[in-house]
Amino acid sequence: MKRFYPHMPSRARKLATSLPLIILVALAIRLVFLWDYQHLNPRQAVRVIPFLFESGNIAHSLAAGQGFASPFRVPTGPTAWMTPVYPLLLAAIFKLFGAYTFGAWLAAVAFNIACVLLACVPIYFAGVAVGGEVSGRGLGALAAWLWAIFPNAILMPVESMWEASLAALLGATILWGTLRLENRKENSLLGWSAYGLLWGATLMTNATFGALLPFLLGWLWYRRRKNPDCAPRQMAKRMAVTLAVAALCCVPWTIRNYRVFHQFVPLRSVLGLQLWLGNNAETQDIFRGNLHPIYNAAERARYFSLGELAYMQEKKQLAISYMLSHPARETHLIWIRFLSIWAGGSFRPIADFLDTPDLWFRWVLAFNVFAAFASLAGIILLFVHRNVAAFPLAVFPAIFPWAYYLTLALPRYRLPIDPIVMLLTAFALRAAFLRIWLGNREPVPHR
Numbered sequence: 001m002k003r004f005y006p007h008m009p010s011r012a013r014k015l016a017t018s019l020p021l022i023i024l025v026a027l028a029i030r031l032v033f034l035w036d037y038q039h040l041n042p043r044q045a046v047r048v049i050p051f052l053f054e055s056g057n058i059a060h061s062l063a064a065g066q067g068f069a070s071p072f073r074v075p076t077g078p079t080a081w082m083t084p085v086y087p088l089l090l091a092a093i094f095k096l097f098g099a100y101t102f103g104a105w106l107a108a109v110a111f112n113i114a115c116v117l118l119a120c121v122p123i124y125f126a127g128v129a130v131g132g133e134v135s136g137r138g139l140g141a142l143a144a145w146l147w148a149i150f151p152n153a154i155l156m157p158v159e160s161m162w163e164a165s166l167a168a169l170l171g172a173t174i175l176w177g178t179l180r181l182e183n184r185k186e187n188s189l190l191g192w193s194a195y196g197l198l199w200g201a202t203l204m205t206n207a208t209f210g211a212l213l214p215f216l217l218g219w220l221w222y223r224r225r226k227n228p229d230c231a232p233r234q235m236a237k238r239m240a241v242t243l244a245v246a247a248l249c250c251v252p253w254t255i256r257n258y259r260v261f262h263q264f265v266p267l268r269s270v271l272g273l274q275l276w277l278g279n280n281a282e283t284q285d286i287f288r289g290n291l292h293p294i295y296n297a298a299e300r301a302r303y304f305s306l307g308e309l310a311y312m313q314e315k316k317q318l319a320i321s322y323m324l325s326h327p328a329r330e331t332h333l334i335w336i337r338f339l340s341i342w343a344g345g346s347f348r349p350i351a352d353f354l355d356t357p358d359l360w361f362r363w364v365l366a367f368n369v370f371a372a373f374a375s376l377a378g379i380i381l382l383f384v385h386r387n388v389a390a391f392p393l394a395v396f397p398a399i400f401p402w403a404y405y406l407t408l409a410l411p412r413y414r415l416p417i418d419p420i421v422m423l424l425t426a427f428a429l430r431a432a433f434l435r436i437w438l439g440n441r442e443p444v445p446h447r
Contacts, residue, residue: 016138016141017137017138017140017141018141019120019121019124019141019144022120022124022141022144022145022148023117023120023121023148025148026116026117026120026147026148026149027113027117029148029149029154030113030116030117030154030157030158033154033155033158034109034113034158037158037159043102046102046105047100047101047102047104047105048100050105050108050159050160050161051090051099051100051104051105051108051161052073053161053162053294054071054072054081054082054294055082055086055087055090055161055162055163056090056161057070057071057072057073058070058071058079058081058082058087058091059087059088059089059090059091059093059094060091060094060099060100062087062088062091062094063091063094063095063099064099068080068084068087068256071294072293072294072300072303073294074300076300076303076304076308077304077308078260078261078308079269079308080257080260080261080265080267080268080269080308081268081269081270081308082163082207082268082270083203083204083205083206083207083253083267083268084204084253085163085166085201085204085205086162086163086166086205089111089166090108090161093107093108093111108161109157109158111165111166112156112157112158112160112161112165112166113157113158113165115157115165115166115168115169116147116153116157116165116168116169118169119147119153119168119169119172119419120144120147120148122169122172122173122175122176122419123140123143123144123147123172123176123419123422123423124140124141124143124144125140125176126140126143126172126175126176126179126420126423127139127140127141127142127143127144127423127426128140129176129179129180129183129389130179130382130387130389130393130423130427135430138430139423139426139427139430142426142429142430143419143422143423143425143426143427144422146371146422146425146426147418147419147422150367150371150418150422151344151360151363151364151367151368152344152364152368152411152412152414152415152418153165153168153415153418155364156411156412156415160412162412163205163206164206164412164413164415164416165415166205167202167205167206167209167415167416168415168416168417168418168419170198170201170202170205170206170209170416171202171206171209171396171416171417171419171420172419172420173198174198174199174202174209174212174216175392175393175396175419175420175423177194177195177198178195178216178219178220178392179389179392181195181220182219182220182223182224182388182389182392187234187238189237189238189241192238192239192241192242193241193242193245195242195245196241196242196243196244196245196246196249197245197246197249199213199242199245199246199249200245200246200247200248200249200250201249203246203249203250203267204249204250204253204267206416207267207268208400208403208416209400209416210267211399211400211402211403212395212396212399212400213246215391215392215395215399216392216395217239217242217243219391219392219395220239221235221239223388250266250267253267254266254267257269261307261308261309263309265309269308269309269312270312271312271316271407272311272312272313272314272315272316272317272319273292273293273311273312273315274407274408275315275316275319275320275406275407276291276315276316276318276319277291277292277407277408278319278333278337278406278407278408279319279322279323279330279333279406279407280318280319280322281322283333285333285336285347286347287408287409287410334405334406336409337404337405337406337407337408337409338401338405338409340409340410341401341404341405341409341413341414342368342369342372342414343365343368343369343372344364344365344367344368344369344411345364345409345410345411346365349365349368349369352365353365353366370425371418371421371422371425372421374424374425374428374429375397375421375424375425375428376424377428377431378393378423378424378425378426378427378428378431379393379394379397379398379424381427381428381431382394382424382427393420393423393424396417396420396421397417397420397421397424400416400417401413401414401417
């Protein structure tokens with residue numbers, strides 16, 4: 001840690017790397033933002049508008065005793081629109097505080113903020129694992145500080161009643177758990193079972209994380225197989241336990257879907273619509289939502305007449321047909337969505353930065369663009385210095401966003417992997433500090 005803060009007094013170093021202090025500062029920032037937000041917006045608005053989307057509508061249906069159904073504010077029957085964890089949590093809040101009340105909004109915001117604050121813990125300890133004994137605490141603390149001031153992680157818990165804040169906590173914990181299991185001392189069936197339980201909870205919260213599961217398990221297999229003391233049969237047994245526990249977490253939801261729809265829907269049904277909304281003749285560079293069934297009466301009627309699964313299948317076929325027949329347009333749309341994901345929602349960040357007088361919006365754009373480039377530099381440095389954590393860290397930003405490059409790009413879609421983005425950014429900043437300010441030309445320490 002002294003290599004990272006060589007001229008800093010020991011008491012200051014201790015404060016700078018104090019996880020409780022980081023969490024307290026992060027909490028203070030979010031409470032100030034919450035106070036300002038609820039004073040700028042009428043209570044009549046904040047108690048209703050944030051819940052008028054699919055997650056809130058399904059939660060309202062659950063709280064009213066009508067089951068997991070009706071994502072469009074009108075009765076449309078059972079749905080598998082999204083995985084169940086977050087709507088169930090919102091439904092519990094509605095039961096306790098009343099539906100569409102100011103108290104319910106405050107409770108939902110408090111839960112989201114708690115998730116974001118708790119995400120500091122796995123970020124910090126993942127940084128310790130990446131940096132090793134010599135400098136890990138400094139790296140973990142820097143990553144947690146970046147997360148504490150990251151604008152998306154300040155505004156989204158307050159403004160967005162979706163699962164992104166909870167998914168960010170789970171995503172950061174998955175990285176930490178993966179790095180712990182790579183440690184050859186961690187070889188108990190209990191540890192691998194807990195890892196499977198974590199994956200199950202995550203998939204039931206945000207199904208997009210499923211794209212990362214084979215990569216992270218494959219990396220663990222590779223790393224553990226390099227250990228001469230690790231028997232292949234023993235490793236296969238532990239992998240099987242992880243997959244079995246994760247699958248068992250999903251089985252009740254899958255059975256429910258089969259009983260309701262008489263078809264196999266393992267996690268969620270919405271992919272076809274998402275693909276079509278982002279890939280049709282009327283798709284614009286900026287997503288307007290005008291074709292979404294929640295806004296469009298004709299599409300809502302079509303959804304109701306066909307049924308959810310048939311509607312999604314129709315939209316998927318239309319989207320694939322359009323994508324194959326318009327390759328130039330598709331290339332443009334994928335590029336636009338790539339920029340939007342990494343620039344915090346803007347596909348022309350430089351122009352928007354210069355055009356807007358809003359300092360907060362400029363800060364959001366600047367931080368997101370900086371983090372995008374810095375995280376790329378962090379990935380490169382991890383591989384250059386042969387850090388064992390390079391692959392699992394790189395997987396999150398390399399694989400996870402592809403679901404959104406091909407469909408729709410909204411700022412909240414990236415938040416689940418932003419704790420890892422902050423860790424990569426911290427790694428790059430730390431390397432720059434060592435090399436530029438201290439003139440340290442030695443390789444960055446690694447495990």
